[in-house]
Amino acid sequence: MKATGIVRRIDELGRVVIPKEIRRTLRIREGDPLELFTDRDELMLKKYSPIASVERFAEGTAKSLNEQSGHLAAICDTDAVLSACGQGKKALMDKPLSEGVSELIASRRSYLANKTDGGDILPVIGEGEDYTAQVIVPIIAGGDCLGAVVLLSSEEGAVMEASAVKLARLTAEIIANQFE
Secondary structure, eight states: OOOOOOOOOOOTTSOOOOOHHHHHHTTOOTTOOEEEEEETTEEEEEEOOTGGGGHHHHHHHHHHHHHHHOSEEEEEESSBEEEEESTTHHHHTTOBOOHHHHHHHHTTOOEEEEGGGTOOOOOSSSSSOOOSEEEEEEEEETTEEEEEEEEEEOSTTOOOOHHHHHHHHHHHHHHHHTTO
């Protein structure tokens, strides 16, 4: 655990303010759920991710999606890549999402881009990426956006076919149904 040197007092209702610098660093926004843990005399807060609670399911889902589509498949929560399967998965695993993908997920819109068609490929994690085609589908359950299903290709001239888009949408629906 990293000491910040910041001290806050608890008010009469038991509330404490998390400093803006820490919220920005940890990507905690207004309305985000936090999980509380205790260990003897320590209190720990962790940003809650419903998808992370079904991690094994997400791993199996990413593997199936990769096998069916032939593309690098990833399951993300709203902040990071939780599970990936396919060539290039190590570069994505447990990395924070780029600002562009986080905003896309928050907007609850699907995104399809193919370089061969002049599409703008969004960086998923923002470092060392060279993808030629991508589809990003948000996972929405109970009105809440929980994350996204991502399919990526690095092959020259690759195009995300309609079947891959349908597969990503179906996968997002299946994951969302785990929370309803």
